[in-house]
Amino acid sequence: MNTAKDASxxxxxxxxxxxxxxxxxxxxxxxxxxxxxxxxxxLQYTLxxxxxxxxxxxxxxxxxxxxxxxxxxxxxxxxLSGIGEFIDHGLYPIAVIIFTASIIVPLLKIIGLFVxxxxxxxxxxxxxxxxxxxxxxxEFLGPWSMLDVFVVALMVTxxxxxFVTSVAAGPAINYFTITVIFTMFAANSFDPRLLxxxxxxxxxxxxxxxxxxxxxxxx
Amino acid sequence: xxxxxxTALFVACQQCDALFDKPHLKQGQLAKxxxxxxxxIERKVDSIERSFNWSLAGLILMLPAILLPIMGVTLAGQFHxxxxxxxxxxxxxxxxxxxxxxxxxxxxxxxxxxxxxALYLSYCFKFNKLKPSLLNFFRAYHHLDxxxxxxxxxxxxxxxxxxxxxxxxxxxxxxxxxxxxxxxxSTMSAAALDQDYIxxxxxxxxxxxxxxxxx
Numbered sequence: 001m002n003t004a005k006d007a008s009x010x011x012x013x014x015x016x017x018x019x020x021x022x023x024x025x026x027x028x029x030x031x032x033x034x035x036x037x038x039x040x041x042x043l044q045y046t047l048x049x050x051x052x053x054x055x056x057x058x059x060x061x062x063x064x065x066x067x068x069x070x071x072x073x074x075x076x077x078x079x080l081s082g083i084g085e086f087i088d089h090g091l092y093p094i095a096v097i098i099f100t101a102s103i104i105v106p107l108l109k110i111i112g113l114f115v116x117x118x119x120x121x122x123x124x125x126x127x128x129x130x131x132x133x134x135x136x137x138x139e140f141l142g143p144w145s146m147l148d149v150f151v152v153a154l155m156v157t158x159x160x161x162x163f164v165t166s167v168a169a170g171p172a173i174n175y176f177t178i179t180v181i182f183t184m185f186a187a188n189s190f191d192p193r194l195l196x197x198x199x200x201x202x203x204x205x206x207x208x209x210x211x212x213x214x215x216x217x218x219x
Numbered sequence: 220x221x222x223x224x225x226t227a228l229f230v231a232c233q234q235c236d237a238l239f240d241k242p243h244l245k246q247g248q249l250a251k252x253x254x255x256x257x258x259x260i261e262r263k264v265d266s267i268e269r270s271f272n273w274s275l276a277g278l279i280l281m282l283p284a285i286l287l288p289i290m291g292v293t294l295a296g297q298f299h300x301x302x303x304x305x306x307x308x309x310x311x312x313x314x315x316x317x318x319x320x321x322x323x324x325x326x327x328x329x330x331x332x333x334x335x336x337a338l339y340l341s342y343c344f345k346f347n348k349l350k351p352s353l354l355n356f357f358r359a360y361h362h363l364d365x366x367x368x369x370x371x372x373x374x375x376x377x378x379x380x381x382x383x384x385x386x387x388x389x390x391x392x393x394x395x396x397x398x399x400x401x402x403x404x405s406t407m408s409a410a411a412l413d414q415d416y417i418x419x420x421x422x423x424x425x426x427x428x429x430x431x432x433x434x
Contacts, residue, residue, distance in 0.1 A: 094378055
C-alpha cells in the first residue's frame with residue numbers, strides 16, 4: 001500500500017488537500033495554513049497532556065464534587081459516593097451513565113493513550129487497524145465526560161431555594177474539568193498515522209503495488 | 220529532487236495516510252479507505268441549501284433555547300426555575316467561575332459561533348459571493364470541530380431531571396423543547412456542510428499564484 005509519505009506528499013490537516021512537501025512546515029496551497037507532514041512531536045505532547053490529566057484526576061476523585069445544603073447543613077459527595085447514592089435510591093440507569101462518563105471514560109482514555117503511545121514508540125504487538133479504531137472510539141468518547149460538570153452546573157442553578165435546599169459545587173469539579181480538557185488535548189495531539197508508519201517501517205518493505213490498483217470501493 | 224506529482228489526481232486517507240486515485244463521486248456517494256475503513260471523501264446531497272436552512276433555523280431557535288426556562292423545581296412550597304442564561308448568571312454569582320466559563324463556552328458560545336459560521340459560509344456559496352477571506356474563515360471554523368458539546372449538555376439535562384424527579388416536583392418548560400430543536404438543527408447544520416465540496420470550490424475560485432509548483 002502506497003502512502004502519501006512515500007510519495008513525499010503531505011495532507012493538510014485542516015482542508016485535506018494533498019501538497020507536495022517542499023519545506024517543513026509546509027504552507028498548504030489551498031487554505032494557506034502551515035502544517036507538518038505528521039503532527040509535530042505528537043507522542044511527546046500526548047504523553048505530557050496525559051500525565052497532566054492523570055495528575056488532575058486524583059484530586060478530582062478525592063475532593064467533594066457537590067455539596068447539598070439542607071436547612072444549612074452541608075452534605076458532601078465525591079464522584080464515587082454520588083454514584084453510590086444513586087444505587088441506594090435505585091436509580092440504576094443514571095448510576096451506570098454517570099459511572100461510565102466520569103470514571104470509566106477518563107480512565108480508559110488516559111490508560112488507552114498511554115498504551116497507544118507506548119506501542120507506537122516501541123512497535124510491540126502493534127495492530128494498526130484495531131488500534132486506530134480504538135483511538136477513534138477514545139476521541140469520540142472524550143467530550144462525554146463533561147457530563148458530570150454539566151449536571152453539577154444544572155443542579156447548582158435549578159436547586160436554589162435559599163435556606164431550605166441549595167447545592168454548591170465542590171473543588172473537585174475544577175480538577176475534573178481539567179482532566180477532561182487535558183485528555184481531549186492529548187487525544188487531539190496524537191497522530192493515528194504514526195501507527196501505520198511504524199508498522200510499515202517494521203515490516204520488510206512490501207512490494208509497492210501500482211497506485212491505480214488501490215481504487216477505493218465506492219458505496 | 221523527485222519530480223512533482225499532480226496532487227489534484229490523488230487523495231490520501233486522513234487517518235492512515237494511504238494514497239488513492241481520486242474517485243469521481245456523485246452526490247450522496249462516499250469513498251472509504253480500504254486499509255483503515257475511514258471515510259476518504261464524501262459528497263453530500265444538496266449541501267449548501269441544507270446547511271443554510273438548518274443553521275438559519277438554529278440561529279432562530281437559539282434565543283428561546285437560551286432565554287426560556289428549561290426546568291423548574293417545587294420544594295417545600297417554593298418554586299424556582301432556570302434557563303440556560305440564568306445558569307451562567309447564578310454560577311458567576313455564587314463564585315463558580317470555572318464552570319460558568321465552561322458552560323458558557325461549550326454550551327452557548329461555540330455552538331453559536333459554529334452556527335453563524337455555517338450560515339455565513341452557506342450564504343456566501345448560495346448567493347455566489349466568494350471572497351478570499353473565506354479560506355481563512357473556513358480553516359478557523361475547523362478549529363472548533365471538537366468543542367461543541369450541546370449533545371453532552373442535553374444528556375446532562377436528562378440526568379439532572381432524573382436526579383431531581385426523585386425528591387422534588389419537577390416541571391418542564393418550553394425552553395427544553397427549544398433546546399432540543401436547537402441541538403438538532405445545530406447538529407444537522409454541521410453534518411450537512413460538505414467540506415470537500417466547499418474546499419474544492421474555494422480552491423478553484425482562488426488559485427494560489429505558484430511559480431514552480433505543480434498545483
